[in-house]
Amino acid sequence: MYRGALLAIGLCAPLPVAAQTTPAPAQRADDVARLTRLVEQQQAQIERLEARLAAVEGTRPQAMAAAPLGQALPSDAHPSPPPQLAAQVPQTPRKPAPLGQSLPSEAHPPSLDARLARIEQAQNEGVHVDWSKGTPEFTSADGKFSFRPRGRILLDLATTSGSALPNRDMTTTTARSLRLGFEGSVGKHLSYVLEGDFADNDVAIKSAYLAWTTGFLGQQAEFALGNRLNDRGLDGSSGTISVPFMERNFVGAGIIPVRGFFGLGAAARVYGDGWHVGVQVSGDDISNPGTAGDGLTIAGRAHWNPVKTADWIVHLGVWGFHENIATDATRPTRSIAVGGFFNDNLRILPGTFTGATSGDGYGFELGTFHKSLWAYGEYGARRIENRAGAATEQSAWAVQGGWFLTGETPPYLTRGGVWSRPKVLRPFTSGGRGAIELATRYEELDYSDNPTAGRGSALTLGINWYLNNFVRLQLNAIDWTVANPTQLGGASDHGQTLIGRVQIAF
Structure with a gap:
């Protein structure tokens, strides 16, 4: 009882002092309001962090389904990592824990800030994906490795009429080319391409080569081994998907080595500011049956842009x-399609x-490009x-020429002097009108120095509609004349062909 009385006296003694220092009701209300605001701010911060983690980890709590009233949505100033980031976190080798540091546990999990920092760092160090070329191009964070699938789909609908030979007048559909492959790079210098068609x-097999790009005498040089498109004329050096018409002109298609457009061998090219020089030594095409030794072709091309x-x-x-x-x-010698x-x-x-x-062949090229106009022979x-x-x-x-009605510049590359594809200013697939190009061409081919060979000519009017940078619709109207010694007694045949094409090239 004595000890109990002393304890009661000790507890009661401070009460008058505490009563004297108790804040006034107004002050207590202010303190409560400040504490409430602090708790609300912390709660909002936790909710934002949880939302970022939910986006990263592919989950979204029910409480975060909608942003609270008056709370701003995430912006570029406070970006949230993409949902697929969790799959991109690199696996690091296991190491012993530092001395004195405990392992993570459910009782003491890492802070939200630490978790976000680790994930955001993984995003910066992970693989980057670019869809601008129509297919995903994967590039490592340091830029040393890249990989991209590539291919094309060319589908034609055509009709021919007016021929004196009934078997020439036909209407048909065809797959002009169905191609699939891939390309990539390893390090700063090595690249590779492989395509089947x-x-x-x-x-x-079409393109199948390794290329090494480096400096040479102060210029950029490229050395390649494998099966590669030859460097021969403006049309002959460009892909079918890039030339302004559905087919290369008669020079590119007819004045060609036996091995064709591709040859398995070695090539070297040096690129300067508005010029290039290339040489190629190759055997037969990679699809050669192998019943005899290969032929050998030595070829070279140079171009220059004096203006x-x-x-211009x-x-x-x-x-x-x-x-x-x-x-x-x-x-x-190849037989050449006219219509x-x-x-x-x-x-x-x-x-x-x-x-x-x-055999020996040679050729000359002359062209000019001005704003949306182009012409060359x-x-x-x-x-x-x-x-x-x-x-x-x-x-x-x-000779041929064209005009982009929608203001695009001709897709001519001064690096190599070849055709590419235009950069569409207002893609149709994004609500614009796409790029529209009008083109015309006249061409002649003469094999008739050989008494059993023919000759021919063609006038083509074409329109190209580029829906975006990798989708094109084409229409070519061709007025043709052909004379073959073994047909119609050597007399000329004349008619018209209309061809439409859907092209997807990525």
């Missing part, structure tokens, strides 16, 4: 090749020239010799 009822301003570009080019033709080559690639009955025939052993010639000492001469020329 289905066309003309056949499957073939290169914001409004002038293009000059020259190219040539020498070939030793393989003994198993049965077709030293579209689909119609095998409508071609300029190469005739018969047996025992071909060697090409000429090419080729001479083939056989074992008997006979020779045949071939020649072709083409």
Whole structure:
């Protein structure tokens, strides 16, 4: 009882002092209000952090389904990581915990700020994805590695009429090209490409090479090994998906080595400011059957832009090749489609020239580009010799021009002097009208130095509608004339072809 009384006296003694220091009611209300605001601010901060974590981790609590009234949505000033970030966190090797540091546990989890910092750092160090080319291009954070699938779909609908030969007048659909492959880079210098193509009822490997890009005499140089598109003329050096018409002109298609557009071998190119020089040494195409030794082709091309301003570009080019033709080559000259690639009955025939052993070809290019206008011409010639000492001469020329009605500039690349694809100012797929281009071409091809070979000409009017940078709709109207010695007694045949194409190239 004595100890209890002392305890009661000790507890009661401070009460008068405490009563004297108790705040006034108004002061207590202010303190409560400040504490309430502080709690509310902390709660809002926690909710924002939880929302960011939910977005990163692919979950969203029910309490965060809608932003509280008066709370701003996330902005560029406070970005939230993308939902797929959780899958991009790199796996680091396990290490012993630092001395004196405990392991994370449910009782003491990392703070929200620490969790966000770790995830945001992983985002910066992870893989970057770019969709601007139509397919995802994956690039490592340090830029040393990249990978991108690539391909094309070219579908045609065509009709021919007016021919004196009934089998030439037909309406048909065809897949001009179905191509799939990939490209990428390893480090600062090494790149690679591999593509397979289905066309003309056949499957073939097209681009398949490694390239090393480096400096050479103060300029950029590229050295390649593998199967690569040859460097030969403005149309011949450009892909089918890039030239202004559905097919390359007669120079690019007809004045060509036996190995075709591609050859398996080595190539080197040096690029300067408005010029380039390239050489290529190659055997036969990669799809050669291998029943005899390869032929050998040595080719070179150079181009120069003597005028290169914001409004004007002038293009000059020259190219040539020498070939030793393989003994198993049965077709030293190609038959050339006149009214579209689909119609095998409508071609300029190469005739018969047996025992071909060697060939030489050359060509010249002249073009000009001004704002939305472009025009250029090409000429090419080729001479083939056989074992008997006979020779045949071939020649072709083409002039063509175009105009982008919607203001785009022609997709000509001064690096290499080739065609690319235009940068559409207002893509149709984004609510704009796309890019519209009008083009015209006249061309002639003459194989007739060989008594069994033909000749022909074509006038083409074309319209291209680019829905965006990688989708194009095309319409070509062709007025053609063909004379083959074995058809119609050598008389000329004349008619018209109308072709439409859907092109997706990525």
